[in-house]
Amino acid sequence: MKKILVLGTGGTIASVKTEEGFKSSLDINEILRHAGIKLHNGYEIHTKNILNIDSTLIQPEDWEIIAKEVYSGLRDYDGIVISHGTDTLAYTSSMLSFMVQNPTKPVVITGAMKPITEPGSDAVKNLRDSLLFAMEAKIGGIFVVFNGKVMNGCRVSKINSVDVDAFKSINYPDIAYIDEGGQIKYNANILDSYSRPRGSLKLDTQYDPRVFVLKLIPGLDSRVIDGLLDMGCFIGSDKWNF
Structure with a gap:
């Protein structure tokens, strides 16, 4: 049985409404429970909370923490999903692309524009798509999965602060699309570039x-x-x- 690691870092997806507004407070197990996710297609899901902050507060030393967890997890798991706030998600995915080098397994970063506790949240779709890609992907790398799109982690930019289609791959095609039925449709034009031989897995957290x-x-x-x-x-x- 394949094993997937889900890392929680906080953000909008983990927020609940308080008297002072929304606050990041749910741990990753609570997020998955709200999303109705336990096991998916017989895969084993393990969880770990490493941060629980508004992503606007993230610092380079937090990227180092995330990168080390990912690097360690890649030795024991078949895929990794990171739940993250959207404001700095693109920064984190880019930094991970350089800190965790040559991964042969999928590392997926996702989040939500609306908290998981709110009706109509996009968190459920983004989490399910992310887990699906982490479990079934034919390729390894650092990816962002959002609103049905799979994007190269170091090419993503947040382009909208309201719409659920908040992220776009800049000057690089989307890697794949995930339809409502859970089918992954790859961009055949770029699959070859991901199947080329690479060096060994390496961690470099210098910044x-x-x-x-x-x-x-x-x-x-x-x-x-x-x-x-x-x-x-x-x-x-x-x-x-x-």
Whole structure:
């Protein structure tokens, strides 16, 4: 029997309504219970809570925690699903793509635009699709599964803060689509690139916090750049590197 690891990190999907608004408080077992998920097609699901925070509060050291859990889990499990807040989901999926290198098993990151406790939440579909892909995928890598789309983890961007179709793969085709019947339909044009030989699984959690992405606009005061350089930052933009 194949085994799947589901990691909980908090976010909207784990939120409940309080007097002060929604707060991330459900653990991953409660999330799966609300979604009606126990076993899926005879697969064994194991869970672990590693964070429980609003994803806007996530820090690079949290990415390191997640990456280490994923790296460790890939040795014992056939696939991994990470439940995450949507605001920084794309950042986490991108960082994992570089921190956990050459995975031969699927690592899936997902979340929800509406808490699992709320009627009509998209969490149920996203969780079921993610588990399905983690269990049945023909390919390994870091992926984002959201609203029926399977996307390359380092190409995803959040493009909508309201609609359930909140994420888009930028300048790279979607990997696959999951229909309402639970069928995975792969993009045949890119499957070959995922089946090519890779190196061995590697963990590299080194990062440099002195990186700042500066949006260049007309009238930008050069003192902004000077100040960042004085702080020891490496500055990048979509046009130049300093």
